[in-house]
Amino acid sequence: MHNIGKEEVQAVRKVIMDNQFMRYRGGETGYVERFEKALCKKLDVKHALTMNSGTSALISALVGLNIGPGDEVLVPAFTWVATALAPLAVGAVPVLVDIDETLTIDPRDVEKKITRHTKAIIPVHVCNLVCDMKSIMRISRKYKLAVCEDACQAVGLQYKNKYVGAIGHAGTFSFNQYKNITCGEGGALLTNDDTINERALIYHDTGCYTRSHASKITHPFFAGVNYRASEIQGAILHVQLKRLNDILKKLHTRRKLLAELLSQSKDFKVAPHNDPNNAIGIMLLFKTPRQAKLFSQRTGCRMMLESSRHVYTNWEPIMSQETFHPKMNPYKWAKRKIKYRKDMCKESLQILSRMCNVPFLYDTPIPEIRKFTRKLLSVKF
Ligand SMILES: *Cc1c(COP(=O)(O)O)cnc(C)c1O
Numbered sequence: 353m354h355n356i357g358k359e360e361v362q363a364v365r366k367v368i369m370d371n372q373f374m375r376y377r378g379g380e381t382g383y384v385e386r387f388e389k390a391l392c393k394k395l396d397v398k399h400a401l402t403m404n405s406g407t408s409a410l411i412s413a414l415v416g417l418n419i420g421p422g423d424e425v426l427v428p429a430f431t432w433v434a435t436a437l438a439p440l441a442v443g444a445v446p447v448l449v450d451i452d453e454t455l456t457i458d459p460r461d462v463e464k465k466i467t468r469h470t471k472a473i474i475p476v477h478v479c480n481l482v483c484d485m486k487s488i489m490r491i492s493r494k495y496k497l498a499v500c501e502d503a504c505q506a507v508g509l510q511y512k513n514k515y516v517g518a519i520g521h522a523g524t525f526s527f528n529q530y531k532n533i534t535c536g537e538g539g540a541l542l543t544n545d546d547t548i549n550e551r552a553l554i555y556h557d558t559g560c561y562t563r564s565h566a567s568k569i570t571h572p573f574f575a576g577v578n579y580r581a582s583e584i585q586g587a588i589l590h591v592q593l594k595r596l597n598d599i600l601k602k603l604h605t606r607r608k609l610l611a612e613l614l615s616q617s618k619d620f621k622v623a624p625h626n627d628p629n630n631a632i633g634i635m636l637l638f639k640t641p642r643q644a645k646l647f648s649q650r651t652g653c654r655m656m657l658e659s660s661r662h663v664y665t666n667w668e669p670i671m672s673q674e675t676f677h678p679k680m681n682p683y684k685w686a687k688r689k690i691k692y693r694k695d696m697c698k699e700s701l702q703i704l705s706r707m708c709n710v711p712f713l714y715d716t717p718i719p720e721i722r723k724f725t726r727k728l729l730s731v732k733f
Pocket residue numbers: 404405406407408431432434435476478502504505526527528537538539
């Protein structure tokens with residue numbers, strides 16, 4: 353699936369031969385820093401901070417935004433569980449919000465879930481689909497809430513000609529094995545805000561007071577963890593970033609063709625999209641769950657309700673409200689009783705039960721895409 357090869361091997365080889373594995377180890381500019389500079393330039397964002405995972409980037413973003421005990425953070429009911437775990441890691445609690453037919457957070461339900469204790473929204477650009485950022489940023493201004501975009505599944509995508517991850521107050525990428533570009537495990541935090549960047553810089557690097565860049569930091573130092581990325585990760589990412597445009601362009605061409613051909617169906621519709629002009633991901637919507645199931649069985653296209661790991665009902669560590677120590681349980685610090693029930697986001701379950709994914713890769717040959725759509729259109733209900 354990934355476009356990865358000789359150039360990445362050469363870059364990693366250089367890291368090993370130079371015996372230069374840690375990003376802050378020495379004088380000359382390393383790969384991690386070069387990658388960050390290239391990322392900032394590409395996304396038109398002021399700061400990019402590479403980390404060891406997307407989860408680390410999300411947690412550091414919330415630290416950056418000063419989210420903590422007593423705070424509520426709005427997250428969508430359909431996402432990788434890490435989105436909902438990040439608030440817990442900083443002592444806050446996730447409050448679940450329904451998705452709409454775009455598979456992303458429903459701005460109308462965001463407004464309904466806001467309480468006096470809500471501090472931030474984490475819109476998730478899931479499955480290479482983008483959120484309705486215009487409505488979300490409007491809500492953020494109206495209620496003075498921070499927006500941390502989880503763009504872990506949408507690296508390089510645009511919403512209305514702005515890069516996702518660089519629209520909210522903070523944004524995060526993941527570079528794990530399943531993402532648009534990869535180095536095995538990795539992530540990045542993006543922000544235009546100097547304070548968020550400084551706080552994340554301190555937090556992700558055990559307080560960072562010993563570094564040569566410590567003298568430039570104006571924020572007081574505080575206790576942190578180690579979420580640093582290594583030069584091996586940086587070396588791979590530096591090459592991967594150069595490949596990203598081509599991958600996304602090819603995905604977009606294929607998505608456009610799929611949408612054109614599949615919109616002819618009378619049995620299903622192509623799911624609405626928050627920015628069709630830049631679209632990469634595509635979903636199909638059926639009138640009934642029975643039809644979606646039948647379609648899934650006949651074609652192998654996954655019914656979204658069955659992509660179980662992403663559905664909130666299956667987020668065990670969230671639903672159980674268990675933490676590693678009873679005294680470190682953010683639900684005890686919440687300003688009101690937070691309860692989760694399997695049916696709390698019914699609208700989301702209803703949509704997911706009528707939705708199927710259309711799988712394709714950046715290098716799927718165009719004739720194969722056409723052949724596949726003929727198969728999908730020929731299903732009899
Ligand atoms: C992958 C992913 C993450 C976490 O990324 P890791 O690098 O695996 O920690 C967070 N949110 C979403 C939506 C993801 O898909």
